[in-house]
Amino acid sequence: MLSRVAERVYWMGRYLERAESTARLVSAYSNEAMDLPRSRSPSWYSLADITGASDAFAGHYKNYDERNVIKFLLADTFNPGSILTSVRAARENARTTRELLPAEAWENMNRLYLYVSEYVQKSLARRHRFDFLHTVIFRCQQLSGLLDGTMSHDSAYDFVRLGQSLERADMTTRIVDSAVAILLPQQDESGEYDNVLWVNVLRSLSALQMYRQHVHPRVVGHDAVRFLLQDHYFPRSVAYNIAVAESCVKALPRSDAPLLRVGRLQRRINEAQPREMRMEDLHAYIDTLQGGIGAIHEQAAEVWFRIQPETAVSAD
Amino acid sequence: MAVDWQAYRNQDFYDELVDSRGRIRAPARELMTYLDSLSTEEIRERQRAADLAILEMGITFTVYSEGENIDRSWPYDIIPRIIDAATWNEVDAGLRQRVKALNLFIADIYGEQAVIGDGVFPRALLDNSANFRPECVGIKPPQGVWAHICGSDLIRDHQGRFMVLEDNLRVPSGVSYMMENRVLTKRVFGELFENTSIQPVGNYPTRLFDMLAALSPRPMDYPEVVVLTPGIYNSAYFEHSFLAQHMGAELVEGKDLVVGGDDCVYMRTIDGPRRVDVIYRRIDDLFLDPEVFRKDSVLGVPGLMRAWSKGNVGLANAPGAGVADDKVVYAFVPDFIRYYLGEEPILPNVPTYRCYLDDERDYVLEHLDELVVKPANESGGYGMLIGPSATKKDRNAFARLIRKDPRNYIGQPLVRLSTVPTVTDGQVEPRHVDLRPFILQGDDMYVTPGGLTRVALRRGSTVVNSSQGGGSKDTWIVDDSRKDTS
Numbered sequence: 001m002l003s004r005v006a007e008r009v010y011w012m013g014r015y016l017e018r019a020e021s022t023a024r025l026v027s028a029y030s031n032e033a034m035d036l037p038r039s040r041s042p043s044w045y046s047l048a049d050i051t052g053a054s055d056a057f058a059g060h061y062k063n064y065d066e067r068n069v070i071k072f073l074l075a076d077t078f079n080p081g082s083i084l085t086s087v088r089a090a091r092e093n094a095r096t097t098r099e100l101l102p103a104e105a106w107e108n109m110n111r112l113y114l115y116v117s118e119y120v121q122k123s124l125a126r127r128h129r130f131d132f133l134h135t136v137i138f139r140c141q142q143l144s145g146l147l148d149g150t151m152s153h154d155s156a157y158d159f160v161r162l163g164q165s166l167e168r169a170d171m172t173t174r175i176v177d178s179a180v181a182i183l184l185p186q187q188d189e190s191g192e193y194d195n196v197l198w199v200n201v202l203r204s205l206s207a208l209q210m211y212r213q214h215v216h217p218r219v220v221g222h223d224a225v226r227f228l229l230q231d232h233y234f235p236r237s238v239a240y241n242i243a244v245a246e247s248c249v250k251a252l253p254r255s256d257a258p259l260l261r262v263g264r265l266q267r268r269i270n271e272a273q274p275r276e277m278r279m280e281d282l283h284a285y286i287d288t289l290q291g292g293i294g295a296i297h298e299q300a301a302e303v304w305f306r307i308q309p310e311t312a313v314s315a316d
Numbered sequence: 317m318a319v320d321w322q323a324y325r326n327q328d329f330y331d332e333l334v335d336s337r338g339r340i341r342a343p344a345r346e347l348m349t350y351l352d353s354l355s356t357e358e359i360r361e362r363q364r365a366a367d368l369a370i371l372e373m374g375i376t377f378t379v380y381s382e383g384e385n386i387d388r389s390w391p392y393d394i395i396p397r398i399i400d401a402a403t404w405n406e407v408d409a410g411l412r413q414r415v416k417a418l419n420l421f422i423a424d425i426y427g428e429q430a431v432i433g434d435g436v437f438p439r440a441l442l443d444n445s446a447n448f449r450p451e452c453v454g455i456k457p458p459q460g461v462w463a464h465i466c467g468s469d470l471i472r473d474h475q476g477r478f479m480v481l482e483d484n485l486r487v488p489s490g491v492s493y494m495m496e497n498r499v500l501t502k503r504v505f506g507e508l509f510e511n512t513s514i515q516p517v518g519n520y521p522t523r524l525f526d527m528l529a530a531l532s533p534r535p536m537d538y539p540e541v542v543v544l545t546p547g548i549y550n551s552a553y554f555e556h557s558f559l560a561q562h563m564g565a566e567l568v569e570g571k572d573l574v575v576g577g578d579d580c581v582y583m584r585t586i587d588g589p590r591r592v593d594v595i596y597r598r599i600d601d602l603f604l605d606p607e608v609f610r611k612d613s614v615l616g617v618p619g620l621m622r623a624w625s626k627g628n629v630g631l632a633n634a635p636g637a638g639v640a641d642d643k644v645v646y647a648f649v650p651d652f653i654r655y656y657l658g659e660e661p662i663l664p665n666v667p668t669y670r671c672y673l674d675d676e677r678d679y680v681l682e683h684l685d686e687l688v689v690k691p692a693n694e695s696g697g698y699g700m701l702i703g704p705s706a707t708k709k710d711r712n713a714f715a716r717l718i719r720k721d722p723r724n725y726i727g728q729p730l731v732r733l734s735t736v737p738t739v740t741d742g743q744v745e746p747r748h749v750d751l752r753p754f755i756l757q758g759d760d761m762y763v764t765p766g767g768l769t770r771v772a773l774r775r776g777s778t779v780v781n782s783s784q785g786g787g788s789k790d791t792w793i794v795d796d797s798r799k800d801t802s
Contacts, residue, residue, distance in 0.1 A: 002572050003584045095374070096548050099561030103373075110374045155586060253587045304586045 001155045005100060007305040008093040009156050013163025015090035019083050019116075020140035021171040022051065026073050027133040028204030030126065032196075033066070043182070044069040050178040051081045067124070074132075075120045083136060087116045102150040105143060112139045158248040162300065165248070169241035170293050175204055176228050177286045183221070183279050198224040205236045225274040225282065229289070238289060239269050245296065258299040265292030319352065319737075319744045330476040330734040331746055332397055343400040343794040346512050350505070351395070351744075362504045363394050363739050369503055375496050378551045379783050391787035392497055394504050397736045397749060397769045401515070401795040407470070407478050407753070408763045410663030413653060415466050415755045418483060418640045420656040422462040425639055426452050436655050437648055441672070444723050445645070446693045447486070447638035449601060451608055455625050457634045458531050459759055464632040465524070465596075466755045467491070470767075471666070472734035479666050479731065481750065483649070485633060485641035487598050489551075490768040491520055491754045492558035493788055497768070501790040515765035515793040520754070521562035524596075527758035528563075531630030532593040539593035541565045542583065544573070546599045546615045551783070556598050565596070575619030581629045594630035595620075601635045643692045643726045644670055666731055671722040680727035681718065684711045687727040689718065702778075704730055733778050736789065738771055748772045750780050751791065766791030 029047050045064040048057045053072075056079050061068045074083050091113040098106050116136065123132030144164070151157050179201045183194065198219045202208040211219070211227050214234070231237040246262045249255050268288055277285065325331070325338040333344040340348045351359070367389070375390040424431050425448070431437045442448055467488025469481040498517050502509060525541065532539035545556035547569050560567035572583050573592065582589035597604065603613040605620040623629045639645070647668040650661045669676040669687070680687060689701040701714045718725045735746035753767030769789040770780035780786040 001586050002566055002568060003586055004569065004572055005566075006586050096557075098374075098557045099567050106374060107372050111372055114371065 003305050005097050006155070006159050007301070008097045009100065010159040010163040010300070010305075012090050012093035012097070013160035014167040015086045015093065016140055016143060017164045017167035018081055018171070019086035019090065020137055021168065022073055022081060022083050022086065023133045023136040023140070024206060025050065025171075025175065025204050026070065027130060027137070028200065030070075030129060032200045032203070046178050046182060048072055049181070050174045051079075052174060053079050053081050056080070070129070071124055074123060084116055084120050087113050087136075097156075100156050102146065104150060105146045108139070108143050108146055112136075112143065115139065155252060158251050159304075162245055162248040165241040165244040166293055166297060168236060169238045169245070170290060172205060172228055172236055172238050172241070173286050173289050173293070175201055176225055177283065179221075180279055180283050180286065194221060195219055201228070207234060207236060210234050222274045222277070229272070229274065230269060239266075242266055242269060242293075249296075249300070252304065254303055257303055258296060261292070261296045261299045265289070265296065268292055319348075324737065324744065324746065326735075326746065328474065329732050329746065329748070330472055330474050332399070332472070332476070332734050332736050332749070333395075334737065341398075343792075343796040344398045347396065347398065347505075347508060350508055356743075359394075359739060359744075360741075366392055366394050366500050366504050369500055373496070373499075374554075375493070376554050377493075377782055378549065378553060390493060390496065391773065391782065392500055393738050393747075393771055393773075393787050393789050394501070395737050395739060395744070396501055396505075396790040396792045397751075398792045398794055399766065401793055403478075404765065404793045406662065408765075410478070410480075410661070411468060411753060411755050411763050412761050413657065413659060413662055414468065414480065414483070414649060415463065415757050415761070417649065417652040417656050418466070418485065419461050419463055419757060421652045422485075422634075422637055422640050423460050424656075426455060426462070426636060431652070431655060434655070436651055437645075441644060441723070442639075445639055445642055447601070447636070447642055449636035449639070451621065452634070452636035455634075457624075458627075458630060461757050462634040462637040463640065464527055464531070464634075464757055466757070467752050467767075468755065470663075470751045470753065471731055474732040474734075476734060477664070479664050480646075480649075481666055481731075482643060482646055483641060484752075486600060486638040487552075487633070488752070488754065489555050489598075490752050490770075491764070492555040494752075494754075494764065494766070494768040494791070495520060495562075496558075497788055497790040512792075513795050515795075517764060517766060520764055521559060523756055523762045524559065525563040525565070527756045527762070528565075528594045528596055528630070528632055530758045531632060533627055533629065534591075534593055540583075540591060541594045541596065542568045542573075542592050544568055544570070544595050544597040544599060544617075546570075546603070550598070552598065559596070568592075570599075570613075570615045570617050573617040573620075575617060575623050579619070579623050579626050579628050581617070581620065581623050592629060594632070596632050601638060604635060641693075643668075643690055644672065644723065647726065666728050669727040671718050671725040671727065676727075677718065677722050680725070681715055683727070684715060686729065688730050689714055689725055689727050692724045692726065702730065730778075733772075736769070736771065738773070738787075738789075740773075740775075745775065747775070748778045748780070749789065765793045 044066050048054055048064060048069045057072050060078060072079050072082065076082050077085055079085060091109050094101060094106055094109045119132055123129050147160060179197050182197060198221050199208060202211050202219065202224055205228065207228060211224065215223050215227050227234065229238045232239050234240055242262065242265055249258045249262055272285055321334050321340065322338040325334055325336060327336055333341055335341055370389050370392060376387040377390060378387055421431060432439050463485040465488060467484040467490060470478050471481050472478055495517055528541045529539050543556050543560040543565055545553060545567060557567055566583065568583055574582050576582055581592040583592050599615050602609045603615045605616050605618060606613045607618045608621040624631045647670050650665055653659055653661045669680045671677040671680055680689065685703045687703045691699045701710060703711065733748040733750065736749050737744045738747035749769050749771045751767050751769050754764045756762040769791045771787045771789055772778055772780045773785060773787045
């Protein structure tokens with residue numbers, strides 16, 4: 001498999017996941033915002049901040065109001081994480097590797113792109129937003145399913161999955177971190193709002209129902225954190241996704257160096273005791289996890305994507 | 317939709333489905349009966365369904381417009397063009413004969429140049445040919461073939477006679493659209509395929525792969541064949557990707573390849589470097605290898621010509637094959653057929669006046685208002701003058717161009733192109749068409765049954781290029797001998 005192509009399908013996986021995660025995030029957040037009493041306005045700022053693109057936001061907007069933040073996350077082309085940019089980038093990567101993908105998957109990718117570019121402006125109004133987000137989530141899932149069900153589980157597929165799992169793990173750490181950031185200044189006076197917040201976090205990752213089934217019905221901060229970071233069975237938890245990444249990396253050639261990074265991150269995930277962590281410890285810990293995900297990405301790029309001409313000439 | 321074929325018929329052009337008395341030609345009867353059974357709304361609906369399928373299948377071509385590259389949907393008309401098998405067999409034979417002669421000419425030009433020594437082809441034309449590559453002189457590619465893939469443009473005149481308009485021997489494109497058009501027609505008119513015996517076109521990638529595999533320096537069942545594309549911004553990128561996918565070959569860009577110290581070509585893969593045996597290159601000669609041709613090319617592979625000339629990699633088409641892809645050389649093809657094969661040409665050329673000859677140039681200059689004038693080495697319909705519809709100012713400008721560089725121009729009479737019924741907003745009207753079949757020559761030959769039919773969508777227009785508002789049709793070669801006797 002060509003290095004250039006491997007890189008492109010990897011990014012296709014990442015962008016596809018990014019589009020879906022962003023849609024989930026906005027959907028859950030918008031829902032919660034409507035539940036809050038008028039006296040307590042939702043922090044749209046933290047929503048923009050979660051995606052790690054607050055600089056891009058600040059460069060274009062003054063007010064962190066609903067209209068601006070939603071437009072930023074859904075439709076703005078200067079935001080590399082907006083749904084429109086992500087879907088467009090996923091499609092562009094798919095288009096340049098079309099010969100590798102099942103024709104059905106490409107057609108669905110194309111359809112997703114056409115749908116998003118046609119409806120994204122309209123979706124900014126609350127009235128159309130949920131339909132739009134729901135459709136995006138559904139179509140991303142459908143596409144993942146199509147790839148799983150119709151594409152050979154070969155190296156190309158491993159790269160797609162690697163991209164998806166790293167992106168998903170990264171997004172989960174960001175969402176947990178957003179809650180930590182809110183609770184950080186007021187951690188001693190744990191109030192009723194804490195509970196609402198963690199329910200909110202779980203819901204944005206479609207994790208609430210599974211948490212209740214597998215942990216306990218009551219939502220408690222550190223248990224939610226443990227579930228989202230360390231649970232081995234929930235498919236949006238960090239531990240689960242790093243395990244998926246590990247299985248992809250193992251199946252690829254010359255994988256020693258990336259596997260070392262994966263192992264290191266897995267130790268960091270397993271060793272932590274969220275129950276005993278204060279909010280600032282948690283915040284620092286999440287930074288470590290994000291650094292570990294970034295390190296896997298870097299190592300993968302080094303080994304598989306950037307083959308230098310010198311190495312190419314010397315070996316056969 | 318009841319089309320009034322009496323009103324449709326015309327005397328000025330040859331219509332391929334309807335004769336001059338308004339009767340449906342035999343091979344098209346099944347189709348036309350079926351079309352008649354549909355309402356105007358149903359016809360529109362089918363066209364819409366096809367357009368949607370094109371959008372969803374992502375069948376596109378790229379045009380450069382106002383400073384950026386835009387992906388456009390492939391324009392397709394649902395009514396197929398139908399040619400009976402007996403007529404086609406003759407065209408098929410003519411194309412084989414022609415491509416065989418062209419390859420003998422190219423091999424001769426880069427070898428002994430007997431054709432010049434024997435006075436059939438003037439040396440002066442070679443000396444200022446834009447596509448002659450002195451770097452290729454003396455090289456002997458496998459099987460002596462240079463133009464492995466040829467796309468010849470055919471037209472039919474007012475009597476329905478097929479003629480060759482030009483031969484594309486560099487990087488002809490369109491074959492993927494030929495195949496996609498068939499897929500679309502099956503979606504739109506699936507019912508018709510039950511009762512009509514239409515020759516399939518889907519076999520092309522297999523034949524292409526076989527031809528390419530035979531060029532491999534390492535004899536093996538599945539040599540490493542790759543398609544070399546200039547990249548996603550090329551107008552034919554869709555096709556490059558399509559062919560790679562259908563052949564199961566890697567689609568590579570120049571930066572994916574590297575020539576090693578052993579003068580073999582390798583591609584960069586996740587497993588490390590892997591040897592490449594055959595390259596179906598879809599980039600022009602001049603960009604192939606910056607060590608030999610354009611130094612500033614970032615699309616090519618440094619050292620590729622070295623690897624090829626040592627026989628370590630197969631290249632199709634061979635560099636330099638374009639020497640015969642020149643509208644002045646074109647005028648000599650009938651002579652080449654007689655000279656190399658000792659046969660009379662089966663398919664005629666369009667009569668061609670070569671401006672480098674004094675008397676023919678004078679004729680062109682005196683008859684600019686009747687002729688089509690084309691530069692020798694342009695494609696895509698660019699840079700030409702259509703005399704009868706041009707302004708006096710344009711004609712004068714062209715006269716100056718011709719006098720300045722006579723070698724670069726030819727003149728041809730304006731052939732009254734044949735027409736095929738075409739859907740225009742629910743109505744059916746005649747539109748002019750041409751045809752590009754594809755011919756493969758390796759250790760054996762293959763001609764696509766039919767080819768890509770391009771149609772000028774504007775009434776009266778003869779410009780069929782997709783970059784200039786042309787559309788396309790599926791092309792059916794139909795064996796109707798069975799039907800006539802029943």
